[in-house]
Amino acid sequence: MKERVSSLFLKRSQSLAVALFLILLPATQAGQSDQHHGSEEPMPPEQALKLLGGGNLRYLSHDATNPPDYKRERKELVDGQHPYAIVLSCSDSRVPPEIVFDETLGKIFVIRVAGNVTDPTELGSVEYAADHRYSSLLFVMAHESCGAVKTTMDAVRTNTYPRSANLMALINSIKPTLDRTRLNTENKADVAVNVDRNLKAQMVNVVRKSASLARRVQRGELLIVGSIYSLKDGDARPLYYYDKSDGKVKPYPPAKTGRPN
Numbered sequence: 279m280k281e282r283v284s285s286l287f288l289k290r291s292q293s294l295a296v297a298l299f300l301i302l303l304p305a306t307q308a309g310q311s312d313q314h315h316g317s318e319e320p321m322p323p324e325q326a327l328k329l330l331g332g333g334n335l336r337y338l339s340h341d342a343t344n345p346p347d348y349k350r351e352r353k354e355l356v357d358g359q360h361p362y363a364i365v366l367s368c369s370d371s372r373v374p375p376e377i378v379f380d381e382t383l384g385k386i387f388v389i390r391v392a393g394n395v396t397d398p399t400e401l402g403s404v405e406y407a408a409d410h411r412y413s414s415l416l417f418v419m420a421h422e423s424c425g426a427v428k429t430t431m432d433a434v435r436t437n438t439y440p441r442s443a444n445l446m447a448l449i450n451s452i453k454p455t456l457d458r459t460r461l462n463t464e465n466k467a468d469v470a471v472n473v474d475r476n477l478k479a480q481m482v483n484v485v486r487k488s489a490s491l492a493r494r495v496q497r498g499e500l501l502i503v504g505s506i507y508s509l510k511d512g513d514a515r516p517l518y519y520y521d522k523s524d525g526k527v528k529p530y531p532p533a534k535t536g537r538p539n
């Protein structure tokens with residue numbers, strides 16, 4: 279299973295392989311994932327990851343052969359939703375999850391906040407989705423060159439903080455995740471290090487700050503996967519997962535066989 283999941287996120291240069299792969303994908307993955315997930319139980323996280331991966335491939339290959347029918351979808355969704363994935367992403371205008379995963383109405387439960395931080399309102403939103411058993415996958419999507427991370431790096435380096443308590447709340451969520459020895463926002467490597475650290479810390483925070491989500495993770499009802507979206511290439515492959523056995527964030531897919539937690 280894990281090989282198939284990771285194979286969905288092919289190297290960006292393999293555009294021909296991507297095209298071939300799309301042809302070979304089953305219709306439910308190659309087209310919009312418009313099969314109705316009728317059961318009460320959420321689909322397995324690996325299956326949800328496959329759907330996200332297939333969508334990211336369609337997005338990368340500019341496949342617009344199966345446009346959404348919003349009128350029909352709105353009608354179908356009036357009485358409820360059953361999104362297959364919960365996505366926590368940055369508010370940055372360049373990383374809209376529905377576009378990045380080529381998805382339409384009712385498919386992804388999205389929480390967006392600058393710096394993809396995990397404060398009470400964001401965690402409350404994830405808990406809401408998990409409590410409704412929508413999805414067993416929480417996909418945390420950071421991105422390259424994140425402005426929220428850079429702003430926090432600048433604030434810490436210069437010891438200059440905004441007056442707004444709201445902006446401070448955001449900065450205070452990112453601040454503890456930074457490498458204090460690498461705060462040069464002109465240096466792309468420093469920014470990349472801190473984007474990576476912030477992503478991993480926010481993934482761990484989900485479990486640390488939410489007893490309800492921690493229980494779900496421990497019971498195997500929720501898999502937390504992290505990604506760093508590439509602004510230039512559009513690649514949103516899974517990079518990390520939260521390993522419930524030791525509470526650490528590790529490279530995805532797991533080295534051993536079987537389910538990643």
Ligand SMILES: [Zn+2]
Pocket residue numbers: 368369370392393394421423424425426427
């Ligand atoms: Zn950002």
